[in-house]
Amino acid sequence: MLVHDGHASSRRFFTSANAASYDRVAKYATFGQDLKWKRHIMEALGNHNPVLELACGTGVLSSMLALSGRSVVGLDFTFEYLRESMRRLGIPLAQGTAEILPYRDGCFGAIVSSYLAKYVEIDRLAEECWRVLRPGGAVVFHDFAYPSSPSMRHLWAAYFSILRLCGTFIPAWRIVFQELDRVIKESRWESQLQTLLLKKGFRAVSCKYYSLGTSAIVSAQKP
Numbered sequence: 001m002l003v004h005d006g007h008a009s010s011r012r013f014f015t016s017a018n019a020a021s022y023d024r025v026a027k028y029a030t031f032g033q034d035l036k037w038k039r040h041i042m043e044a045l046g047n048h049n050p051v052l053e054l055a056c057g058t059g060v061l062s063s064m065l066a067l068s069g070r071s072v073v074g075l076d077f078t079f080e081y082l083r084e085s086m087r088r089l090g091i092p093l094a095q096g097t098a099e100i101l102p103y104r105d106g107c108f109g110a111i112v113s114s115y116l117a118k119y120v121e122i123d124r125l126a127e128e129c130w131r132v133l134r135p136g137g138a139v140v141f142h143d144f145a146y147p148s149s150p151s152m153r154h155l156w157a158a159y160f161s162i163l164r165l166c167g168t169f170i171p172a173w174r175i176v177f178q179e180l181d182r183v184i185k186e187s188r189w190e191s192q193l194q195t196l197l198l199k200k201g202f203r204a205v206s207c208k209y210y211s212l213g214t215s216a217i218v219s220a221q222k223p
């Protein structure tokens with residue numbers, strides 16, 4: 001198993017203690033933006049099929065994709081989160097890491113993920129996506145971003161101070177609420193991923209920001 005800073009954070013953040021409450025926390029802690037961002041992922045995805053969701057977690061996005069009539073396969077490395085997905089969905093699921101995909105070359109029409117990019121070894125991720133995607137296939141990656149405007153950065157910091165305070169009353173989420181801002185601030189996933197995708201040969205590489213720059217979607221196509 002690979003181990004680096006992103007993996008270490010992710011392993012401490014997502015555990016049996018918070019798998020069952022994840023969906024509610026994602027909804028309320030983002031003021032409902034989580035679902036909006038996932039709808040933007042679906043729009044960016046177009047009609048590509050079948051779809052691999054990396055870091056599918058409890059299956060929020062996978063279930064939206066399945067409901068839209070797509071064939072979906074999910075992968076995540078946290079067993080307790082996959083178990084929540086299993087309860088909700090009848091799709092093929094695998095426990096594994098996004099940097100070493102247990103799939104043959106060229107078998108997916110699209111690869112999507114939400115909240116993975118800041119935890120992953122991004123160069124390996126780009127390599128593996130290229131390998132398992134069909135020609136003409138699409139990748140769509142979504143994650144939090146650190147806003148660029150100074151006034152928004154003040155608001156962002158205030159939001160995380162409140163979240164940290166909430167964490168003192170919710171032990172299952174304390175570490176996440178205390179450390180998520182640092183992980184987001186230290187990550188340069190949007191720029192790194194765009195550079196890597198272009199280098200690998202992807203076309204139509206684009207990055208769109210949402211919710212005042214606090215979230216981003218990077219998408220691209222394999223020629």
Ligand SMILES: C[S@@+](CC[C@H](N)C(=O)[O-])C[C@H]1O[C@@H](n2cnc3c(N)ncnc32)[C@H](O)[C@@H]1O
Nearest residue numbers: 010055056057076077078081097098114115119
């Ligand atoms: C914040 S949750 C997001 C779950 C889901 N994508 C969603 O949007 O609701 C992050 C998930 O990423 C998974 N994860 C983090 N790094 C991973 C990696 N390298 N490979 C596979 N899964 C990973 C964690 O296990 C966790 O389930």
